[in-house]
Amino acid sequence: MTIDEPRHGMSGPLPVIAPQGDLDEDTLPPLEVRIREAAAAHGGLILKASRIAFGDSTFLRLLLTIHQEADLRIANPSPAITRLINLTGADQVLHIHPTVEDAQTT
Secondary structure: OOEEOOOOOOOOOOOEEOOOEEEOOOOHHHHHHHHHHHHHHHOEEEEEOOOEEEEOHHHHHHHHHHHHHOEEEEEOOOHHHHHHHHHHOHHHOOEEEOOHHHHHHO
């Protein structure tokens, strides 16, 4: 997991967090800490989701919770994450963008 483009103040670009692999109740805690820190420090973040192979309900719950608390933008979701978001109807709530660049300009 990496964070790119740190935000300087509240007017700069949102930080980008790019996790990879499977995200479930066993592997999610370190990512949750990073996401919460970025949201608290910058008012939001971009989650580059292209390399996430699997996300379970705890991952989806985290996305929905952070969406309520901060400016969460999901960029380039993998097929597995797109399916999870679409099947649950979360695509009607979450901010999904085709690329990180698109998420940064929104």
